[in-house]
Amino acid sequence: MIIIEDLKKIYRMGDVEVNALDGVTLDIAKGEFLGIMGASGSGKTTLLHMLGLLDEPTSGKITIDGIDVGRLNDYEKTQFRLYKLGYVFQDYALVPDLTVMENVSLPAMLRLDRTEQQTQAGSFEVLQKIGLCDRRDHLPRELSGGQQQRVSIARAMVNKPDILFADEPCANLDSENSRLVLELFKEINEEFHQTIVMVSHEDWHKDYFHRIIRLKDGKIVSDGTNGKSPH
Amino acid sequence: MGKKELKVAFLLALRSLQRGSRSSVILTILIIGMCFTNMIFLPSMFNGIGQSITKQVVDYEVGNVLVSPKSGDKYVADIHATLDLINGMPGVERATPHFSKGATLKYRQRVLGVTVRAISPNDEKSISPLYTKMVAGSYLGEADTGEVIIGRPVAGDSSIRQEDEFQASLGGVRVGDSINIDYGNGYVKDYRVKGIYFTGWSQADSAVYVTSTDMALVDPKALDNADYITVKAKPGYSEKFIKDELLAYGVGGTGKVQTTADLLSKSMGRALQSFAIINMVSLVVSIIITTVVLFIVITIKTISSRKQIGILKAIGVDKEVIMHNYGFQVIILGILGIILGIFLTLVLAAYMAYHPIVTPEWSATLYITPMDLLMNSVILFIAAIVAGYVPAYQISREDIQTAMRT
Numbered sequence: 163m164i165i166i167e168d169l170k171k172i173y174r175m176g177d178v179e180v181n182a183l184d185g186v187t188l189d190i191a192k193g194e195f196l197g198i199m200g201a202s203g204s205g206k207t208t209l210l211h212m213l214g215l216l217d218e219p220t221s222g223k224i225t226i227d228g229i230d231v232g233r234l235n236d237y238e239k240t241q242f243r244l245y246k247l248g249y250v251f252q253d254y255a256l257v258p259d260l261t262v263m264e265n266v267s268l269p270a271m272l273r274l275d276r277t278e279q280q281t282q283a284g285s286f287e288v289l290q291k292i293g294l295c296d297r298r299d300h301l302p303r304e305l306s307g308g309q310q311q312r313v314s315i316a317r318a319m320v321n322k323p324d325i326l327f328a329d330e331p332c333a334n335l336d337s338e339n340s341r342l343v344l345e346l347f348k349e350i351n352e353e354f355h356q357t358i359v360m361v362s363h364e365d366w367h368k369d370y371f372h373r374i375i376r377l378k379d380g381k382i383v384s385d386g387t388n389g390k391s392p393h
Numbered sequence: 394m395g396k397k398e399l400k401v402a403f404l405l406a407l408r409s410l411q412r413g414s415r416s417s418v419i420l421t422i423l424i425i426g427m428c429f430t431n432m433i434f435l436p437s438m439f440n441g442i443g444q445s446i447t448k449q450v451v452d453y454e455v456g457n458v459l460v461s462p463k464s465g466d467k468y469v470a471d472i473h474a475t476l477d478l479i480n481g482m483p484g485v486e487r488a489t490p491h492f493s494k495g496a497t498l499k500y501r502q503r504v505l506g507v508t509v510r511a512i513s514p515n516d517e518k519s520i521s522p523l524y525t526k527m528v529a530g531s532y533l534g535e536a537d538t539g540e541v542i543i544g545r546p547v548a549g550d551s552s553i554r555q556e557d558e559f560q561a562s563l564g565g566v567r568v569g570d571s572i573n574i575d576y577g578n579g580y581v582k583d584y585r586v587k588g589i590y591f592t593g594w595s596q597a598d599s600a601v602y603v604t605s606t607d608m609a610l611v612d613p614k615a616l617d618n619a620d621y622i623t624v625k626a627k628p629g630y631s632e633k634f635i636k637d638e639l640l641a642y643g644v645g646g647t648g649k650v651q652t653t654a655d656l657l658s659k660s661m662g663r664a665l666q667s668f669a670i671i672n673m674v675s676l677v678v679s680i681i682i683t684t685v686v687l688f689i690v691i692t693i694k695t696i697s698s699r700k701q702i703g704i705l706k707a708i709g710v711d712k713e714v715i716m717h718n719y720g721f722q723v724i725i726l727g728i729l730g731i732i733l734g735i736f737l738t739l740v741l742a743a744y745m746a747y748h749p750i751v752t753p754e755w756s757a758t759l760y761i762t763p764m765d766l767l768m769n770s771v772i773l774f775i776a777a778i779v780a781g782y783v784p785a786y787q788i789s790r791e792d793i794q795t796a797m798r799t
Contacts, residue, residue, distance in 0.1 A: 216707050216793045216794060216797070217794050240710075255701075255707075259408040260404075269710075271401050272401055272711075273397075321709075
């Protein structure tokens with residue numbers, strides 16, 4: 163599903179070079195729930211951004227579903243993100259002027275292969291899934307942090323992407339809401355067999371992952387299964 | 394850019410305006426509206442002044458076309474034959490001769506220098522609305538002799554002391570009073586004031602009107618000569634058409650034929666040029682203000698939404714959608730601002746129609762045509778779009794990482 167070959171990312175800050183990623187090589191199978199863990203500054207988010215086509219590597223290659231994404235132009239990357247990928251951010255990143263329903267529908271509205279009715283039905287379906295149908299006409303600021311993160315997950319889910327990326331989605335949530343969100347990811351993974359790549363630094367999250375890679379100084383220092391396998 | 398993308402861009406724009414900062418939206422619309430009003434106000438007022446002067450000149454001085462003495466001549470001669478010729482032409486409502494003489498008026502202890510204008514009262518009715526401007530007494534009859542009508546400023550006001558008068562007058566002449574007119578050629582006569590008029594056009598209001606019959610007694614030349622002939626066009630006929638017709642019929646051999654526009658372009662050319670320069674400055678300043686304000690508003694909006702723009706791009710929203718989102722916001726703000734501007738302008742125009750700025754020479758109202766409104770709307774709209782799309786284009790090109798790090 164995802165093949166990462168010798169991925170490097172060097173940030174230049176004046177004369178100083180920082181190796182955020184230093185030769186990461188990794189395969190992620192379809193349906194896998196992968197956890198990327200590591201200390202702050204280890205390169206977790208950088209790796210996630212490379213995989214999510216939000217940033218470009220200095221060198222190396224990423225192949226998703228047989229497509230060398232490094233060769234895609236700006237427009238093709240946007241379309242790839244729209245049709246193939248879903249993204250959940252640490253701080254929810256909802257559009258504050260749109261209602262819950264509009265936030266969730268937004269990516270689906272841009273898909274050329276969906277009618278307006280299909281968009282509405284699809285959005286309603288994921289809102290039902292996250293249990294926020296009754297809040298669909300509310301604005302994000304009228305929701306709790308946990309609810310906002312669930313809406314963010316619904317938005318990432320609405321296009322039924324092949325891969326879901328989550329960048330520390332529980333970082334701003336209490337343990338109860340964190341558990342709700344992780345359970346939701348688990349359900350999604352089990353029900354729709356979506357590949358999920360999630361960055362976390364909370365040790366107890368590892369119980370939900372099939373596989374965990376640990377990064378340190380931009381390198382993979384461990385890669386192991388969690389006794390679970392993809393569906 | 395497909396229909397769906399435009400729809401999403403429009404939705405984002407609409408929601409941002411609906412649910413974003415209301416005070417910012419209202420202030421921006423107000424500024425655009427004010428700029429529109431400013432763009433159109435001065436030119437419209439100058440046009441109004443121009444229209445007012447033109448109307449007064451047409452109504453009380455020269456009609457639509459003026460036949461004046463040829464170079465070297467003092468009078469237009471053989472006026473009866475010339476009038477018959479002109480009055481028979483298609484498109485001519487009426488032509489009438491004017492003969493004027495300087496004179497001194499005396500009333501009680503007051504002495505005043507004026508121009509006495511001789512008219513054919515019935516013909517004049519077809520040329521000038523003077524007969525409708527009587528504020529006391531009545532208009533001249535065709536066969537009246539020994540009677541005059543005088544302007545209200547000439548008649549004066551008995552309650553105002555002579556030293557306090559803004560304009561010299563006879564100090565309160567009333568209808569039925571007798572005034573003495575000394576023409577300076579040895580002809581002195583007492584006239585009964587038949588009526589007092591007020592037109593608002595200072596040259597006419599400072600004059601005294603007598604019948605041509607009366608003037609012939611003062612100066613026999615008035616029998617078959619005129620200082621000039623005024624020609625009024627029928628509705629639907631242009632001044633140019635009448636002028637060309639007069640020239641084609643040989644009136645050019647009798648006198649010099651000029652339209653009102655010809656005369657005004659000479660006498661008011663410099664004033665019109667100054668008006669045009671002021672209009673242009675006002676227009677450019679308004680456009681610059683609108684452009685800068687919208688540029689700042691949209692720049693602030695985009696800068697404060699950089700992270701959100703990065704997020705939108707991350708979830709698959711194309712940069713064109715993001716750019717058009719801000720573009721649509723400017724279009725909506727521009728349209729609402731222009732509508733407000735048109736409303737304010739029309740309210741001002743209505744107010745000034747009832748309360749014009751009146752001077753002895755002209756009265757200023759706002760003269761606005763639909764084309765003025767359309768042209769200014771289009772100019773302002775284009776300025777708004779440019780001002781909005783430039784920052785929107787710049788921000789939409791920013792890479793996701795830079796935007797999201799903000």
